[in-house]
Amino acid sequence: MKDGKIIEVSGPLIKASGMDEAAVRDICLVGDLNLTGEIIEMHGDTAFIQVYEETSGLKPGQVVKTTGEPLSVELGPGMLTRMFDGIQRPLQDFMTQTDSWFLQRGVRVDALDRSAKWEFEPKMSVGDEVTAGDIVGTVQEGPVVEHRIMVPVGVSGRLASIESGEFTIEDTVYQVETENGVKDFTMMQKWPVRQGRPVQEKYAPNRIMSTGQRVIDTFFPITKGGAAAVPGPFGAGKTVVQHQIAKYADADIVVYVGCGERGNEMTDVINEFPELVDPKTGESIMERTVLIANTSNMPVAAREASVYTGITIAEYFRDMGYSVAIMADSTSRWAEALREMSGRLEEMPGDEGYPAYLGSRIAEYYERAGIVQTLGHDDRTGSVTAIGAVSPPGGDTSEPVTQNTLRVVKVFWGLDSSLSQQRHFPAINWLDSYSLYQNDVTKHLSEERGVDWSGMVRQAMGILSEESSLQEIVRLVGVDALSESDRLTLVVARMLREDYLQQNAFDDVDTTTSDEKQTKMLSVILHFSEKARKAMDVGAYYDEILKGTKEVREKISRMKYIHEDDIAEFDTILSDIDEQIGATIQKGGQE
Structure with missing residues (x-):
């Protein structure tokens, strides 16, 4: 193809002429160092290219070569446990090849290891009819994940040959006889990141994805295939919430994209995840994790690509x-990267300088989440659950990124700086947050758990809403102005806040809570409320109830630290509530 010439350099944006044979979204090699860039706009034979590497030193007149291919990721065995940058360059291999802790410009490193050999086990036989999405064989990628080798999209025909044994990702492992002849296929395929992978059918999400975080699973659940936003000011715990979900959510695969945040947050992931044992498999959580890192000290333009790289990898595992x-x-x-490129393109700005198409770009990303029936003859279902942190300046959720996100997602976990200052974590405000999945999810959970979970x-x-109203009165005239019933409400609400919703991410027991334990914990607090109110109805005083239940209330305050293996202790606490409140009523009657 005909090469172009640089005519202007503006930070990560390059303007090149003589590109009449190129097209929007083509990948280009820019300048003498062959920097990786992507055409984002064309005017005649003039291309505007966003470059994913540092552009200092580029000058007008240097050559721009177009590859004719879109920005794509390599999909195949060898992705798990690894860390890539925003355009899928493996950072460990990059460091080894360049012998440097820093990204060297113009260096090409294969995303997947070409020399590693994988044990391929066929699941279909010669002569079988195959179509896109069919699983022709499997590779055991580590001790946890079975990597399923699928027929690429757009391919159908009869299986002409298939072999078992050890192969690299470039070796031919099966052949398909198509209308255009016999074609060879390897264990690797490529897919353009800005195009969603096709599916047979998309379903409405209605099954909870358990996260182990009580405030989320109880009040603001997210479904498998759902989408959630976590807005909050600096220091409110957005990253910790995402880390906790990545560690303990009921998901087979985790893709963690560090997009523009500080490098030390990705360092925490690298340090913690390998040491954490997955309770379902007994292996390290890293064995089912893919990391995409494009932190604040890495190229700005690559932030824009990093979320697409991540969601494409997620869709690939979903299709399995x-x-x-x-x-x-x-x-x-990520939105700031869009704003910078839009500004350099001199586009008409929208709210706060963001591009007018910010909302559609955010929607395009979150719409790729969902629970689907995948391609292929078998009835496979897979899901992608998207959880995005939003960092509004000063915690102002009226800013454009938050508002455009909330138009798309159905779960809002609003982080509150006042809660974080009180050291109440997760600092999710239970009065501001919401989940539009809650009705469907709680209905299913009530059936599965055999309790009225919706009612609980x-x-x-x-109770928490009533406490908020009562606190206004307390601030004005003091707690003594409240009735005894209202004062009891404050006690129960404090139990819910401190003994149920507050959770210690650094405690081995409290860091995650099973569905069964959550049900037991909430039932204990509500049982205490019910029994205490019945005691009031028959004449017991507030002070008598508090004095008579001191021991059981101490047990309730410690129940979050009860180990999952000792779940029977909750039945003991329920018995103690009945006993101590019964004794209080009896004592009051004798007096």
């Missing part, structure tokens, strides 16, 4: 039939 959770931390930094959740939220 897995439940995938993708974390983007944070979409605000409504009752608990009612």
Whole structure:
């Protein structure tokens, strides 16, 4: 193809002429160092290219070569446990090849290891009819994940040959006889990141994705295939919430995208994840994790590509039939990259300088989440659950990124700086947050757990809402102005806040809570409320109830630290509530 020439350099944006044979979204090699760039706009034979590497030293007149291919990722065995940058360059291999801790410009490193050999086990036989999405064989990628080798999109025919044994990702492992002849296929395929992978059918999400975080699973649940936003000011705990979900969510695969945040947050992931043992498999959580790192000290333009790289990898594992959770931390930094490129293109700005198409770009990303029936003859279902942190300046959720995100997602976990200052974590404000999946999810959970979970959740939220109203009175005239019933409400609400919703991410027991333990914990607090109110109805005083239940209230305050293996202790606490409140009523009657 005909080469172009640089005519202007403006930070990560390059203007090149003589590009009449190129097209929008083509990848280009820019300048003498062959820097990686992508055409984002064309005017005649003039191309505007966003470069994913540092552009200092580029000068007008240097050559621009177009590859004719879109920005794509390599998909195949060898992605798990690894860290890539925003355009899928493996950072460990990059460091080894360049012998440097810093990104060297113009260096080409294969995303997947070409020399590693994988044991391929066929799942179909010669002569079988195959179509896009069919699983022709499997590779055991580490001790946890079975990597399923699928027929690429657009391919159908009869299986002409298939072999078992050890192969690299470039070796031919099967052949398909198509209408255009016999074609060879390897264990690797490529896919353009800005195009969603096709599916047979998309379903409405209605099954909870358990996260182990009580405030989320109880009040603001997210479904498998759902989308959630975590807005909050600096220091409110957005990253910790995402880390906790990545560690303990009920997902088969985790894709964590560090997009524009500080490098030390990705360092925490690298340090913590390998040491954490997945309770389901007994292996390190890293064995089912893919990391995409494009932190604040890495090229700005590559932030824009990093979320697409992450979601494409997530869709690939979804097509295997897995439940995938993708974390983007944070979409605000991604939007800032869009704003910078839009400004350099001299486009008409929208709110606060963001491009007018910000809302559609955010929607395009979150719409790729969902629970689907995948391509292929078998009835496989897979899901991608998207959770994006938003970092609004000063915690102002009226800014454009937050508002455009909330128009798309159905779960809002609003982080509150006042809660974080009180050291209440997760600092999710239970009065501001919401989940549009809650009704469907709690209905299913009520059936599965054999309790009125919907009623329990409504009752608990009612108590917390009532506490908020009572606190206004307390601030004005003091707690003594409240009735005894209202003072009891404050006690129960404090139990819900401190003994149920507050959770210690650094405690081995409290860091995650199973569905069964959550049900037991909430039932204990609501049982205490019910029994205490019945005691009041028959004449017991507030002070008598508090004095008579001192011991059991201490047990309730420590129940979050009860180990999952000792779940029977909750039945003991329920018995103690009945006994101590019964004794209080009896004592009051004798007096």
